Amino acid sequence: MNNDYQTIDRAYPSTEVKNKVLKNTYTFLAITLAFSALAAFVAMQVNAPRVPFLLHIVVFFALLFGIEKTKNSGAGVALTFLFTGYMGFNLGPILNMYLSIPNGSELITSAFSMTAIAFLSLSAFAVTTKKDFSFLSSFIMVGTVVILVGVLAAWIFELPSLALALSVGIVLLSCALILWQTGEIVNGGETNYISATVTLYVSIYNLFLSLLQILGVMSSDD
Structure with missing residues (x-):
């Protein structure tokens, strides 16, 4: 990964430019995921409490x-490390709870394996087929708004059934985001690896x- 935070602005980026953005994105993504995992491990070891919901939302969007x-x-780059470190640290208490x-x-192992398989499969499909997934942008935009409203409603009214439905919706939205963002890189629509990394990181985090x-709900039903 180099320090070319933004590639040359071109109407039609060359294959070299697109490959460079793809390489930088996946390198930076791997590093930030490892850093996030370390932060989660530290949080688990010190038995850190979860950040209050409203404060978490504010910090999340501010970063x-x-x-x-x-x-x-x-x-x-620095803010991306701060963001992924914060997200990882906030994940620690959730893992301790499970x-x-x-x-x-x-459950954690199964969720991790399913997330890895889904991400690798979707990414490989987008990279190898080079399909244009821009048609997913409307679904992603509407889905994000609906889920944000639903998350707030589930938190305010404490509705477990809504929370489960939201989890299913977030899985679909996260998969769509992975396809869309990877497709944007491959087809030259995204030339900034920091933006691409953050989008993919949030998708993986939410998917997991x-x-x-x-899986927790399904297991408890058994």
Whole structure:
């Protein structure tokens, strides 16, 4: 990964440019995922509490906004590490909660495996076929708004059934985001690897958490 935060602005990026963005994105994604995992491990070891929901939402969007504004500079890299570290640290208490139940470790392993398989499969499909997934943009935009409203409603009214439905919706939305973002890179629609990394990171993070929740509900029904 180099320090070309933003590639040359071209109407039709060359294959070399697109491959460079793809390489930088996946390299940076691997590094930030490892950093996030380390932060989660630290949180688990110190038994850190979860960040309150409203505070988490504020920090989440504030960091995303900061990254978007600084994505063409080294500050964007620093904020991305801060963001992924924060997300990982907030994941630690959730993992501890699942580990406290009898089959928690199996649920975490299953959710992790399913997430890895889904991400690798979707990414490989987008890279090898080079299909244009821009048609998913409307679904992603509407889906994001619906899920945000649903998450707030589930939190305010404490509706477990809605929370489960949201998890299913987030799985579908995350898969769509992975296809769309990878397709944008492959076809030259995305030339900034910081933006691409953050989108893929959030998709993977949400996919893992949603699968974990779905598996937890299915397991408890047994």
